[in-house]
Amino acid sequence: DVKVTQSSRYLVKRTGEKVFLECVQDMDHENMFWYRQDPGLGLRLIYFSYDVKMKEKGDIPEGYSVSREKKERFSLILESASTNQTSMYLCASSSFSRGGGTDTQYFGPGTRLTVL
Amino acid sequence: AQSVTQLGSHVSVSEGALVLLRCNYSSSVPPYLFWYVQYPNQGLQLLLKYTSAATLVKGINGFEAEFKKSETSFHLTKPSAHMSDAAEYFCAVTLHNKFYFGSGTKLNVKP
Numbered sequence: 171d172v173k174v175t176q177s178s179r180y181l182v183k184r185t186g187e188k189v190f191l192e193c194v195q196d197m198d199h200e201n202m203f204w205y206r207q208d209p210g211l212g213l214r215l216i217y218f219s220y221d222v223k224m225k226e227k228g229d230i231p232e233g234y235s236v237s238r239e240k241k242e243r244f245s246l247i248l249e250s251a252s253t254n255q256t257s258m259y260l261c262a263s264s265s266f267s268r269g270g271g272t273d274t275q276y277f278g279p280g281t282r283l284t285v286l
Numbered sequence: 287a288q289s290v291t292q293l294g295s296h297v298s299v300s301e302g303a304l305v306l307l308r309c310n311y312s313s314s315v316p317p318y319l320f321w322y323v324q325y326p327n328q329g330l331q332l333l334l335k336y337t338s339a340a341t342l343v344k345g346i347n348g349f350e351a352e353f354k355k356s357e358t359s360f361h362l363t364k365p366s367a368h369m370s371d372a373a374e375y376f377c378a379v380t381l382h383n384k385f386y387f388g389s390g391t392k393l394n395v396k397p
Contacts, residue, residue, distance in 0.1 A: 174329070179327075203385070205387075210295065210389060211389060212376065212387045212388055212389035212390050213330075213376065213385075213387040215384070215385070218384070260329055260330065262330075262385075274320070274332050274335060275320075275330075275332075275378075275385055276332075277322075277329035277330040277331070278329050279327075279328055279329045280327070280328070280329050282327075
């Protein structure tokens, strides 16, 4: 059974703190993604990675960075948390599609981050 | 750029009634299309996906969707709603290994 896990379900941090969100997948997928989900806005892509040590900016990368040192792990970093980063963060992974499309994305349970 | 439009942020149906959730996409090439469901405080779960094999796609929990290229639509249907179908549903388009999600439709099922 496919599995994507995220380090925390709920997290409360203070403004200015450095925040690490961890995501691990056990499906040997090449692709990993970080999204944030806000009411009425759907899912917005923050960063994604096609391979180890590789990263690409998504639609809203400002205020975030990522790290992918191992194939199974993709970390999202908030260098200095701000209140407007309060959101639900979802990690996903998929296998690489050579046809230009993509295979199914599998999602973790999400981390609800509150920045006070 | 890709875009996905889901008409209606909230849909309410009675138990046993037809469910119809609308999704339209913009794409210059035939995309891959997905429907995901999200139950409260959970991640997204795949309902079904279209990959050009057949225009009518059947998914889990009795849901199905029809790809209509002429209308650039991929609406999700279920003949008879169940209380357990209450959730948020997301349509997604993918192209070149990137996903583009709609803003979601919350389905409420009344007893």
